[in-house]
Amino acid sequence: MAAPPPKKKAPSAHPRAAARAARESVYREHILAAAEHVFAAKPFDEAKVQDISREAELSMGSIYGLFPGKEQIFASITEQRGNEILELVRAVIARNQGPLETIEAIATTYIHYLHDHPHFLRMNLRTGAAWALEPRTAHNVAEEIHELQTGVFERGIEAGVFIDDDPRYLATLLTGIDQIHLAHWVQTGMKQPRDELREDFLRLVRRTFLRNSPRN
Amino acid sequence: MAAPPPKKKAPSAHPRAAARAARESVYREHILAAAEHVFAAKPFDEAKVQDISREAELSMGSIYGLFPGKEQIFASITEQRGNEILELVRAVIARNQGPLETIEAIATTYIHYLHDHPHFLRMNLRTGAAWALEPRTAHNVAEEIHELQTGVFERGIEAGVFIDDDPRYLATLLTGIDQIHLAHWVQTGMKQPRDELREDFLRLVRRTFLRNSPRN
Amino acid sequence: MAAPPPKKKAPSAHPRAAARAARESVYREHILAAAEHVFAAKPFDEAKVQDISREAELSMGSIYGLFPGKEQIFASITEQRGNEILELVRAVIARNQGPLETIEAIATTYIHYLHDHPHFLRMNLRTGAAWALEPRTAHNVAEEIHELQTGVFERGIEAGVFIDDDPRYLATLLTGIDQIHLAHWVQTGMKQPRDELREDFLRLVRRTFLRNSPRN
Amino acid sequence: MAAPPPKKKAPSAHPRAAARAARESVYREHILAAAEHVFAAKPFDEAKVQDISREAELSMGSIYGLFPGKEQIFASITEQRGNEILELVRAVIARNQGPLETIEAIATTYIHYLHDHPHFLRMNLRTGAAWALEPRTAHNVAEEIHELQTGVFERGIEAGVFIDDDPRYLATLLTGIDQIHLAHWVQTGMKQPRDELREDFLRLVRRTFLRNSPRN
DNA sequence: GATGAATGAGCCTTCATTCAT
DNA sequence: GATGAATGAAGGCTCATTCAT
Numbered sequence: 001m002a003a004p005p006p007k008k009k010a011p012s013a014h015p016r017a018a019a020r021a022a023r024e025s026v027y028r029e030h031i032l033a034a035a036e037h038v039f040a041a042k043p044f045d046e047a048k049v050q051d052i053s054r055e056a057e058l059s060m061g062s063i064y065g066l067f068p069g070k071e072q073i074f075a076s077i078t079e080q081r082g083n084e085i086l087e088l089v090r091a092v093i094a095r096n097q098g099p100l101e102t103i104e105a106i107a108t109t110y111i112h113y114l115h116d117h118p119h120f121l122r123m124n125l126r127t128g129a130a131w132a133l134e135p136r137t138a139h140n141v142a143e144e145i146h147e148l149q150t151g152v153f154e155r156g157i158e159a160g161v162f163i164d165d166d167p168r169y170l171a172t173l174l175t176g177i178d179q180i181h182l183a184h185w186v187q188t189g190m191k192q193p194r195d196e197l198r199e200d201f202l203r204l205v206r207r208t209f210l211r212n213s214p215r216n
Numbered sequence: 217m218a219a220p221p222p223k224k225k226a227p228s229a230h231p232r233a234a235a236r237a238a239r240e241s242v243y244r245e246h247i248l249a250a251a252e253h254v255f256a257a258k259p260f261d262e263a264k265v266q267d268i269s270r271e272a273e274l275s276m277g278s279i280y281g282l283f284p285g286k287e288q289i290f291a292s293i294t295e296q297r298g299n300e301i302l303e304l305v306r307a308v309i310a311r312n313q314g315p316l317e318t319i320e321a322i323a324t325t326y327i328h329y330l331h332d333h334p335h336f337l338r339m340n341l342r343t344g345a346a347w348a349l350e351p352r353t354a355h356n357v358a359e360e361i362h363e364l365q366t367g368v369f370e371r372g373i374e375a376g377v378f379i380d381d382d383p384r385y386l387a388t389l390l391t392g393i394d395q396i397h398l399a400h401w402v403q404t405g406m407k408q409p410r411d412e413l414r415e416d417f418l419r420l421v422r423r424t425f426l427r428n429s430p431r432n
Numbered sequence: 433m434a435a436p437p438p439k440k441k442a443p444s445a446h447p448r449a450a451a452r453a454a455r456e457s458v459y460r461e462h463i464l465a466a467a468e469h470v471f472a473a474k475p476f477d478e479a480k481v482q483d484i485s486r487e488a489e490l491s492m493g494s495i496y497g498l499f500p501g502k503e504q505i506f507a508s509i510t511e512q513r514g515n516e517i518l519e520l521v522r523a524v525i526a527r528n529q530g531p532l533e534t535i536e537a538i539a540t541t542y543i544h545y546l547h548d549h550p551h552f553l554r555m556n557l558r559t560g561a562a563w564a565l566e567p568r569t570a571h572n573v574a575e576e577i578h579e580l581q582t583g584v585f586e587r588g589i590e591a592g593v594f595i596d597d598d599p600r601y602l603a604t605l606l607t608g609i610d611q612i613h614l615a616h617w618v619q620t621g622m623k624q625p626r627d628e629l630r631e632d633f634l635r636l637v638r639r640t641f642l643r644n645s646p647r648n
Numbered sequence: 649m650a651a652p653p654p655k656k657k658a659p660s661a662h663p664r665a666a667a668r669a670a671r672e673s674v675y676r677e678h679i680l681a682a683a684e685h686v687f688a689a690k691p692f693d694e695a696k697v698q699d700i701s702r703e704a705e706l707s708m709g710s711i712y713g714l715f716p717g718k719e720q721i722f723a724s725i726t727e728q729r730g731n732e733i734l735e736l737v738r739a740v741i742a743r744n745q746g747p748l749e750t751i752e753a754i755a756t757t758y759i760h761y762l763h764d765h766p767h768f769l770r771m772n773l774r775t776g777a778a779w780a781l782e783p784r785t786a787h788n789v790a791e792e793i794h795e796l797q798t799g800v801f802e803r804g805i806e807a808g809v810f811i812d813d814d815p816r817y818l819a820t821l822l823t824g825i826d827q828i829h830l831a832h833w834v835q836t837g838m839k840q841p842r843d844e845l846r847e848d849f850l851r852l853v854r855r856t857f858l859r860n861s862p863r864n
Numbered sequence: 865g866a867t868g869a870a871t872g873a874g875c876c877t878t879c880a881t882t883c884a885t
Numbered sequence: 886g887a888t889g890a891a892t893g894a895a896g897g898c899t900c901a902t903t904c905a906t
Contacts (some may be wrong), residue, residue: 023869043346045261059871064898068904123218128293128344142283150243172400173393183348184385204389205270207379208424236886275888276881286880303879452865475778477693481901491867492902502901532650560692560776564831595855601832605852610820615780616820637820639811640856673889697876705894712877 017142031056032080032083035073040048040122044074081120082141085113089148099156100210103174107205109199118190125183129176146171146187153209162209170209177204244282247272248296251289256338260290294343297336298302299355301329307366314371316426319390322365326394327414334406341399345392362387369425378425386425393420458499463488464512467505467512472554476506510559513552515575517545532642533589535606538581539637542610543630550622557615561608578603585641594641602641609636676714679704681767682730683721688770717746729768730789733761737796747804748858751822754797755853758826759846766838773831775826794819801857810857818857827854 034056038047049070062112067073092105101142136143146168153167153174162170181201185192192200250272254263269276289319309320323389329335352359369383369390376429378386397417401408408416461552466488469477485492499505524537546553568575568609578600585606613633615636617624624632682704686695697718701708715721725824740753761770784791796817801815801822812819829849834839 125345129341129399176396185347557777561773561831578845615777
């Protein structure tokens with residue numbers, strides 16, 4: 001007995017609106033990708049919206065229809081990428097491994113993610129440590145990631161795995177050395193393969209945070 | 217019989233010129249100090265030359281008489297501060313101590329210098345790791361410091377004091393963790409006293425670079 | 433013997449075209465009504481074609497299919513309303529009453545029409561006396577109305593009913609005080625009922641134009 | 649015996665600042681004059697700031713140094729001219745004449761002022777009766793003038809000189825017929841000499857407001 | 865035919881730089 | 886030399902109009 005023909009999609013009640021939302025989503029991603037390119041190549045003020053327009057092969061109007069302004073395009077990239085990383089970190093933590101394994105997995109996550117998103121990496125390297133200069137805003141993706149890391153370090157310190165230091169400092173340090181490691185990779189021409197890059201980083205991580213680290 | 221026209225003053229052949237040079241030098245320093253202030257408070261594009269003019273209590277004309285443009289004011293600060301640091305590093309190296317002592321002395325130098333020049337520190341934190349994005353130019357102050365550090369690490373590795381890694385990587389790492397350490401200090405309100413700040417950093421340095429580091 | 437192919441309907445030979453014309457006419461009216469709304473609420477440059485589209489619940493394409501541009505939509509409203517008023521004025525004149533009665537009837541017509549078309553009224557009040565600034569174009573609806581009024585005043589002056597002044601000036605004056613009267617009505621919240629509004633205006637009209645007006 | 653050389657000026661304490669203020673004032677006037685020209689020729693949205701810049705033979709920067717934006721340039725003209733008229737009206741009222749004489753003097757003031765400032769007149773004619781559409785804001789120059797006129801009408805009505813009507817309505821009417829009168833003058837080519845223009849207007853004013861007006 | 869997303873010319877505004885005083 | 890007012894090129898953004906679906 002034949003089943004009824006399956007509905008092709010299930011676009012919530014208003015197919016027109018759903019289609020529009022889908023298209024917008026695609027465009028949005030497209031623009032963000034183009035903008036990431038542009039912001040990777042030039043600092044914020046040298047990056048022109050025209051550049052993004054050209055890169056995305058979309059008109060100014062299309063861009064401004066989707067984003068309220070240049071500033072928000074930049075912010076959206078940061079938030080988007082940040083959220084992706086946040087999800088990966090959450091997934092790692094959900095695995096409920098020991099503190100060392102967790103930190104190593106997080107470190108791996110970062111290296112892999114930024115290795116695979118070199119435009120975002122470059123854009124990030126420009127921003128530098130500007131986070132230290134603005135007052136911490138809660139409900140900021142970076143802040144949330146920071147909290148998660150801090151939690152892992154807290155447990156690790158308590159367990160005697162990590163060196164006894166302010167866990168927030170260690171969390172900041174992790175993010176920082178991650179950036180340095182990748183900055184070095186970028187500067188040396190991005191030649192080192194991902195696995196090697198990661199292994200080198202993990203060694204640095206162990207050395208930096210483990211109470212009894214193997215000297216390598 | 218006419219006497220020869222009298223030379224106006226003695227110093228360095230052209231006293232008028234010498235006086236001018238002296239005054240210019242004072243103005244130059246004054247402008248750089250004001251600009252440092254401004255660039256510490258805002259990113260490059262938000263910092264207006266007017267702001268510098270106001271801060272320095274000097275006219276736009278005076279500024280442009282001494283510097284060809286905004287970009288060069290920024291560059292001059294970096295270069296100036298860089299040179300000061302370079303001299304300090306050179307002095308340390310000239311002491312001809314062992315690699316560990318030398319690296320610790322350099323690290324101390326950095327922390328002290330940046331602790332004592334918080335405007336430059338903040339300005340620096342904004343720049344971030346942008347150095348990784350531009351092709352290395354020789355005859356760049358930062359590059360020169362990097363070379364010196366690399367040299368120290370080379371000797372330290374050979375001597376078995378430091379972990380066996382690419383000395384240039386270690387040099388980059390040193391500069392990087394220095395930045396992170398200070399960024400953390402800034403973010404936590406610059407409350408930690410200088411000596412404590414330095415000691416904490418030295419512990420991090422030993423952990424990071426020593427082959428057989430004491431676990432702290 | 434074959435009958436001639438039956439005409440589907442009567443109107444002008446091409447029923448398809450006739451249907452189209454009819455639909456277009458309906459749309460045209462609909463758009464003009466919406467535009468009137470919008471132009472009543474905002475000055476020309478603040479009124480967006482999008483606003484009209486939204487108000488009319490018609491796509492941009494539909495609007496531009498019927499009107500060549502924003503400017504022409506505005507002009508069409510003016511012309512359309514002007515033509516309606518022109519017809520009413522013609523009808524009044526066709527009644528062949530005395531000059532005073534005619535002017536009073538025309539005045540009544542204006543008040544009634546604009547009272548009943550408050551959007552057009554508001555739109556009109558925005559335009560103000562811009563007519564004074566552009567060179568008079570013949571074959572302009574406003575001009576035609578002006579001519580008719582002028583004619584009535586001419587006859588009234590000759591008959592000794594109206595004050596002896598340039599009839600074109602009087603015609604302009606009539607239109608002007610009409611606007612003022614209604615502007616006052618709008619500003620005071622459009623509360624005064626139509627009949628009262630008209631009676632007040634007629635008193636003003638008599639005072640303004642009658643040679644021997646009753647002092648009220 | 650020689651007198652001491654007289655001080656050239658007495659610029660309040662800070663001659664530099666005083667000079668600056670003086671120059672700014674001159675420029676401000678100059679820009680407003682140019683803008684008046686431009687706004688007289690085109691509606692607000694067709695008038696470009698560039699046009700004003702060209703007309704004033706001043707750079708964009710100079711304009712924006714003195715005015716925050718296009719909107720405010722427009723508003724400044726209205727306010728400036730309004731204030732001048734307000735002062736004239738106040739002076740008239742200060743003469744403490746009878747209501748009729750006062751109203752006639754005010755009417756004369758208007759005609760003279762607008763006759764002598766034809767750019768402002770044209771600019772004004774474009775604005776039309778838009779005042780009826782926005783909610784009355786107190787502390788608006790136009791509103792203040794309106795109040796003064798209303799006061800005169802109140803007294804005149806009480807004295808039995810003017811027709812018994814809402815004094816605010818009469819005040820609005822006065823301003824309105826003034827505009828119409830001048831609009832007619834503009835449309836007929838601004839040929840009528842000022843005195844004639846005024847006399848014609850005064851006749852209209854008497855006819856419109858006097859309880860027992862001479863029929864002219 | 866109807867739609868509304870896409871376009872891009874154009875304008876307001878800013879600010880690095882210049883130059884008359 | 887010092888000043889700071891004047892300049893005008895350049896960029897973010899809007900919205901009338903078009904056109905692929």
